Amino acid sequence: MTFLPRDVQLYAMAAGTTVLRCRSWNRLRFEIEYALERGTTANSYLIQGDRTALIDPPGESFNEVFLAALERHIDLYQLNYIILGHINPNRVETLKILLKRLPEVTVVCSNPAALALRDLLPDASPRLRVIRSGEDSLDLGQGHHLTFELIPTPRYPGGLSTFDPYSRVLYTDKFFGAHRCDESVFDLSWTDLLEDRRYYFDCLFAASTRQVQGALGRLAALSFQIIAPGHGPVVRYSPHELFQSYRDWSEAQTAQDLSVALIYASAYGNTATIAQALARGITKSGVAVEAINAEQASPDDIKEAVENSAGFLMGSPTLGGHAPTPMQTALGIVLSTASKAQPAGVFGSFGWSGEAIDLLESKLKDGGYSLAFEPIRVKFKPTDVTLKYCEEVGTDFAQGLKKAKRAKQPRTPASAVEQAVGRIVGALCIVTARQGEVSSAMLASWVSQASFTPPGFTVAVAKDRAIESLLYPGSSFVLNILAEGRHLGPMKHFLKPFAPGEDRFADLEIDVAENGAPILAEAIAYLECTVAQRMECGDHWLVYATVEAGRVLDGNAKTAIHHRRTGTHY
Template structure:
């Protein structure tokens, strides 16, 4: 087995007064579906040095020590004025706490949801936070007058993007990224990253296509020449193509014939990880997903999404033996809104008990909904095998929706035209019932499928 490279930090000057600090993982970082191409990833942080200094998005706990060592070798930490957070992740808590011990003068810059999350992650710290709402600017001096755009999504409700007109760099956080690690900082020969960028979009952005389109509309106001991404190579040479691709891919999601509403809450990120895997399985089967984080969504939004969807899936953690209040509210909306002909699904994670998952499943069954897969219950953190199962469950759910739609269409056609009976009967002979198997490394799986057709 080839020796795996050690995690390291790469520092590179990308433009006037602007440096990227790339925390590099050369092998697969985690078990989450988004890393399944196994090409490593980078956690990209940035430093702008004007009259004042701003640091963007320090990495997670696994990089705290090496990241701060690399930063201290080039900058006086006590001279950092601002830490700008494109999104707030509990995994960053240890790095931020350590950074505050070394540089207590720091002011955090984030959205209002980000400020709330930051205070919950660092409850014992006195935090100086500047909340941005989209209209503000932050003048670092020497022409670096930063502008902000709020780009929230169900998975990252605190997301913001930052634009520096002095360098025409747009700091895009999760947008336009890819999970690939290498020595190349910019995307010269950008076509080699096409597969990675599309896979990244399908895993992370496709379930939020509506919010992605809104974000793209906001970012149109910034004449960017470089996208400073949160992961992978920075986008320069393929910028226009990738921007147009995001538009096209988002539109494809919105124009799919079938849509699934995926509603969830995630206390520690585990239920959210399951939701991501299920969503990937659904979109891979050619069915659109509308993900909603019930902790951030308004009741009216939940109702609208459920009404439009052809099926719905709900996931919840169990907190103190109960489902979170937001899930209980969403469950009530679903039960009063969704017709009984819609396909349903339930999943969730738990620590010591799983009452919330049992509650959702029992309510769906009592209301007469048919379940599209066996209810998924995961104790503590999901494993690679668990996530593969979730992805397969999502695909099964999507195929069940397609089959139900085909059956409805067939019944309608036969009733309207008796002459079509022969054609319908012959058509049923074309397909087959197959067992589809997969294997990658030590991981294997199988599923029963009636949608496989013989090639001509």
């Protein structure tokens, strides 16, 4: 991968208001919401009246370019307020520089963010202005009378939105963003951005729909015309469509009939990153997640989430050889609340030891609970491979819950419609893909040619397939077409259950295509493809791909065809 230099794009977006878009054209960090690898922007905003406020300075990655651009635009000593939509150790490094250079500046944030800042940056305490309710406001003069709404989530308990009624701009930090870097300051095309926004929501907010719906209810009362998020383009042309989409996506999660309680604490964000990857794997499988930040949640919240769940996961960092006190408290609540029939899981990050993970594992096992997977132990920060592994663990966990539910339900004979749908046949193929160190594959039978020019076809991919996250527009893969009479070996190999992170190609004879994806030696033909579009179709994604190259390996063989009795199964 070629790493491009980072830069800052400035634009006067509203009256007295400038956006500073710190741009990274490459993947910013190893967190699952960046996995589409389309770059990102870290957006900061300047509001200038009689006094000046800076909203959401970027993290440490952009320190140098951001501060240089800011000083070119204004005299730093004009800065009176720094407003924080959330706080984390990465953003603290930038804040530290600004506070050192501006001894009179006031930091405006929520109470949870203020508590975190007192630990991360004790010198900031005397300069904090804490927003405790929607009634607080800040008058910058010249019409810019800012109001605030608290928008906490388990991942970002200090979430704070800012509204400027004069310019009618709503600053939402993590809400309504997208990790995508380009030249467009504004959302020029709703459809072009929809996939990025949906993926961003699914990664960051699908496990926090209760809090998201509460935040949407508070923000709906504001007469905004522009949404200014922390990442991606400023939402000028489709703010109400995006707002409604968040409602629709949240309601789709709350409508699921199975849920998982995901309880964790995170000292430096690493355990939260693991939790987020697990949640992504669970929610993509059609099971809801109730994320619980043990450091912020009440005992009643934890108890209710566990009682309403079909299973639970617990994650903790190790601090000084121990689990943080909130996690020990949460563990006690779980042990006294959860049914022994509920499957469980343990995960966590650590620096030099992992005693907290050992504690969770031993206490749950001693309490008679069954762990659905080996505890996930991540030293320091998770890698791209680790995140993919965690996503697959989450998917397996969700599939286990769904399988257990189906086992309790009586079987009904296939209807006439289901039998008729089953008569639709398709070629048996193996889809293979590789991105960096991550590879995957699946057996596919719902494959059909879709276009002559360019040559293209569609393939249906179940949402809970591990390979699904490697098949977004712009991604490459290979379609390996199997031979009639020689398809049973590859079919059985790729139908067997793979453990999370297991090499799908072990013991197979393969070659490597120009796009990096594996070619199976047993294929009678292969196509090198690029995903052009995706369409959501119930429990599947319909992927339309164009063919870049291909070859027939055995011209005498016939394509294997898959016949079914009913349309309810592959």
